[in-house]
Amino acid sequence: MARKDSRPEVSRRKFLAGAAVAGAAATTSAAKATTPPTAAARIPSAVRPTAHQVALEANVVTEVKPVAGRASSDFMVDVIKSLDIDYCYSNPASSFRGLHESLINYGKNTKPEFITCMHEESSVAMAHGYFKASGKPQMMLCHGTVGLMHATMAVYNAWADRVPVILMGGNDLDAAKRPPGVPTYHSAQDINALVRDFTKWDDNPVSLQHFAQSMVRAYKMAMTPPYEPVMIALDGGLQELPMDDHTGGLYIPRYVKAAPPQAEVAALRETAKLLVNAEHPVIVVDRTTRTQNGISLLVELAELIQAPVVDQSNRMNFPNTHHLCQSTQAQALIRDADVILGLEVSDFWNTVNLFIDNALEHGHGARQSRVKPGTKLITISSVELNQKSNYQDFQRFQSVDIGMAGDAEASLPSLIEAVKSALPSDRKAAYEKRGEAMKRAWRQAIDRSRQAAAIGWDASPISLPRLCAEIWPHIKDLDYSLVASRPGIGTWPNRLWKMDRHHQWLGGSGGGGLGYGLPASVGAAHANKALGRFSVALQGDGDMMYAPGAMWTAARHKIPFLSVLHNNKGYHQEVMHLQRMSNRRNRVANLGTEIKDNGPVGTRIENPDIDYSKIASGMGWWTSGAVEDPKALGAVLKKAVDVVKSGQPALVDVISQPR
């Protein structure tokens, strides 16, 4: 209802102008009676409008001219471009708006190209996957507080997996200039503190020259073994100021990769002596090789003495087509070994000891040595060069006979030369005999794997070896890359697929944090696309639900890959932890009351079952619908592979056995 008001209409603008005049007049009038005119002028009875208010009311707008001079963040782009970074995986955020604008306008959105992500954890995981496929570190931008909080799990995964990622967080360091509200919530004194425990280095540049030096330094440190993520804080003021406000003479330091640290020569010679004289040497590898050349060097070392190699599979280290690949014989080989050489092994303790998670040893679980007394233990690991005291991704402490702090791949040429020099003239026949035994064992292991795969061949839910065997015919003639897999799938791809290239298996997450598989697959597939490779991922259902938005990023940026969903409808490792606790306490595990699941409460992803195909198709993917019949799987995979070859991502949802 309209207000009835008998008051005369008063224009606010006219009123303000009148008030100014009236106020002055009233003041003058009052002053005549009581106070000197000069004093009255300083104490008006009405507040005068400011010049700004008068200008606004008079509709006089102060022109905001474009910022003069070059934008500081343009120079930041020049620095970033000098490092040949391909992509910036990011979710947009106001705290890096200056740099974002420079990247897409001044930098023309190339090298790096901005890749739109829907979660900062996915951004980091994509950069993680990209590096493992290409060997090139990528950058991600985020809010230095809320975005970095989202990102932390993926940063920890990268840290534990020895992968470099260039993290950059926006922040308004100058509290006096922070816009009120959200930007203040999104700022902090020291944003890097959040990830300092699991990054190799961080800095908070306060000038453009400082930024240039720190970016190049960060990149160099990230790319010196052990590779790790690094963090740079991006001050909002520094990004947005024109360069005129800074001193001249800016320069971009030249990046020269540091030579990787090698194991000490005398220790390598001692190692070589032990290896050449051993009756049962074993080489254990984990995150050992980074390149195809690393694989060739490892093959050369093993062949010199016909030593079996046990690949713990956090990378593709050793060809499974080679007779010295004896990974499936690990337990027997370790048990009989007299010399064990561990190269970048993440858990050497667990390599030479068996831990049993039972209630013995006062609840700590039982330990049994896997090796015989007197076995010589040797390690080369770059991780010994870089650790933090809070988040400890190293495992139980294992004493060794020779421990070398150095990068294993970089140390291999020197170790090979040392072995060649130490080869005794009378051991050739012994090596040949060992080699023949390894050839027989290798052939038998293949037979055993295939026979084991045949058990439950027609089962539904589909068995995991059947799942892997059905994929193989569709990728065997392609330059394929297995970009991610789940621990529950185990080593079936390594046992059933031929692998002799480094990119054919990129390894797991590192820190064991769920939410890695999908975005890391997107990042790795992104790199593989440019390299002409066919990417395939064995994706966990639980992992996919952490940040399914990564599927949209793949569709949006036309990143093709085949994602085969290991849909086992549960968190099966946790199922067994609950079962273990229940049994230990002699209680029946609660499967639910209103809804009965196929596992203890809190561990199942069913009732309702998730329609992953609907989720994926909603994000622009080709999907198959759920496949339960093993006999139907091959045809569906064929269609999916054709789709991927046409440049699209595709999801095949396979209702599969738990583990």
Place this chain on the structure above:
Amino acid sequence: MSMNWCGLAVIAGSLLLGAADASAASAEKGKTLFITYGCFQCHGTVGQGGNAGPKLAPDPMPYEALANFVRTTNRQMPPYREAVLPNDDLADIYAYLQSVPKTPDYKTIPLLND
């Protein structure tokens, strides 16, 4: 202390197992119980074994050996005592494992010879 307790459990488990009537066991019921008790989580729905547990079927080990292990193990698998897994249910599970058909020779499966 713990080791002594385990030793007693072996004897007690063996005695209790004798109470189960294996002849009355139901493979059909056992198939359901194999899921309900979570055996399939590590051993697969047809006992084929997997990354977390060994193969149980086809050709399961003798009932007494399996039952003793189930009741008393101190290995990676936790022991399932009778309060958690009654004797009759264990017998049904065993009947199910016995019913799992033989595995074909992998050489007859083209995909495993590629």
